[in-house]
Amino acid sequence: MNKKKIILPLVVLLAVAVYFWVFHKNKNLKYIPENADAVILIDIKKVTGQYLFSLATHPSHWSGNKAKGKSTGSLKGSGIRVPDFLQIFHIKGTKFSEWYSVLELKDSQKFIGFLKKQNFEDKGNNRFQKDQIFLIINGNHCVAGTSDWALEAIQKEIQTSSNPVRDADRFIHNTAGSISFISGKKIQNFSIELHDDEIEIKNNSNSEILNAVASRLQKGNHFLDLELDKENIRNFSRFFNKSIADSSQAVYLKAMADLEQVNDTIISYEYDDNFNEVEKKTFQKITQPDYTIDIKSDDPEKTWAYFQSKKWINSENQFTGIPFQPNQINRNNNGVVIKSTRKPIALSPKLKENYIFIRNSALLYSSLKTLGNTEKRIISDIEYVLYGNKSQDYWVKIKAKNGELPLILRW
Structure with missing residues (x-):
């Protein structure tokens, strides 16, 4: 038999197999509820491809990877x-x-066995929990969340x-991942790109x-440095209290x-x-910030009155809205300034950019008692956000x- 007649079909079959394994993807997203307002997608095949390429180009990690997989x-x-x-x-x-x-x-019983090996607690009725991860299993589906509040509602939607x-x-375009914000029919997409020593979301x-802002900020040595205009203050305040930005009249924050x-x-x-x-005194080491916060306002009197209405200013002019005490809050013609009294910090000149720069510190991750060794190792590896x-x-x-x-090989 002619070898070419055998090899050619094999090559074609191999090419088809590689295409379906690496490139072909089922793009039907069946598990995003109608009332979802944000979605994160992870392209598993692309991330797997990045992992295998990185592994192939770093043979020194091969033996270590096997040991890690077993543990x-x-x-x-x-x-x-x-x-x-x-x-x-x-x-x-x-x-x-x-x-x-x-x-x-594929097999719910195997999955339950896997959860037990990972030290998930069986809460009964096919519910499991480990730390802040909650799971509910129904047939061939598992709903997971960082809260158990909506698990049953999501499960019912799957069943119906x-x-x-x-x-x-509509959400992702050839990147390792994406995060999308949904407002009615409008979808705003941000790509998630994984590089050798950084993750970018944009x-x-x-x-x-x-990069220009990062280059300037890296020359400093402060743990936190931020500068935000009115629109950015409003955007971030939505995570805490929607009325803070407007009620405080804040137009600039440094x-x-x-x-x-x-x-x-x-x-x-x-x-x-x-x-x-008998009084007994004991001492312990704690991590606290030294800080200065400058809030520019359209109407400093209204800003002060708003903080007082929220009971954030006590009789000693301390701003209790920040849990780190002691501090002092003062009003001026442009707004208010909050300073820690132990070691207030002199603010650097304005960059006239909108940014939040957080530099890593050993004091930060060493003080996070609830984190495990893996989480602490990952945080300690970060230079800045x-x-x-x-x-x-x-x-x-x-x-x-x-x-x-x-x-991708470190984390």
């Missing part, structure tokens, strides 16, 4: 049907921290098949402005902060043998420290 457990045998696009969504009217996802299961099937092309391909470890005195009382009350805005263009950059391995 953490593999999703391959977990009973999950791995999707082409992982769909994570936020429901309108819920807290900003509440996000949900729906997983398809009331969710509209959406097209992935709605514009031009990052020159953000703030800087540093972290410091200080001794905290704890006073308790004991009784001696004669039942006399930067948000920037210019007109209708927005960027977020998570910059990691330079390392021998790209992020």
Whole structure:
């Protein structure tokens, strides 16, 4: 038999198999509710391709990768049907921290066994929980979320098949991921791009402005440096209280902060043998910020009156809206200034840009007691986080420290 007649069909079959494994994707998104106002998509095949390419070009990591896989457990045998696009969504009217996802299961019993190996607590009625991750299993579906508030409602929607099937092309365009904000029929998309030592989230391909701001801010040494105009103050206040931006009359915000470890005195009382009350002092190290916050206002008197109405200013002119005490709030002709009294910080000159720059600090992740070793390791690897805005263009950059391995192999 002619070898060419055998090889050619094999090559064609291999090419078809590679296409379906690497390039062909099911773009039907079935699990995004109608009342979702934000969606995160992860292109699993693209991320997997990036991982395999990085692994192939870093052979020194091959042996370490095997050991890691054995210790953490593999999703391959977990009973999950791995999707082409992982769909994570936020429901309108819920807290900003509440996000949900729906997983398809090939074998629910295998998945339950996998959860037990990962130390999930069985809460009964096919409900499981580990820390702030909540799961409910029904047949060949699992609804997961950072809250249990909407699990049952989402499960009912899946059962009634009331969710509209959406097209992935409306949300993501050849990037590792995307985050989209939905308002009626309008969808605003931000790409999520994973590079060797940074993650970028943006709605514009031009990052020159953000990089220029980052270059200037990196020359400083403050933990926090931010500058926001009226529109950005309004956008960020929506995460906390929609009325703050308008009621406070704030039109500009400049703030800087540093972290410091200080001794905290704890006073308790004991009784001696004669039942006399004896004061006992103990000391512990805590991390607190030193800061200065400058708020420019259209009407400083109204700003002051608003803070007083919220009971954020006490009789000693301390701003209690910030939990880090002691501080002092003062009014001037342009607005109000809040300063920590221990070590107030002199504000740097205005950059006339909209940005939030957070520089990593060992005091930050060492003080986060609720985080596990893996989370602390990831946070410790971050160099800085930067948000920037210019007109209708927005960027977020998570910059990691330079390392021998790209992020996808480190994290």
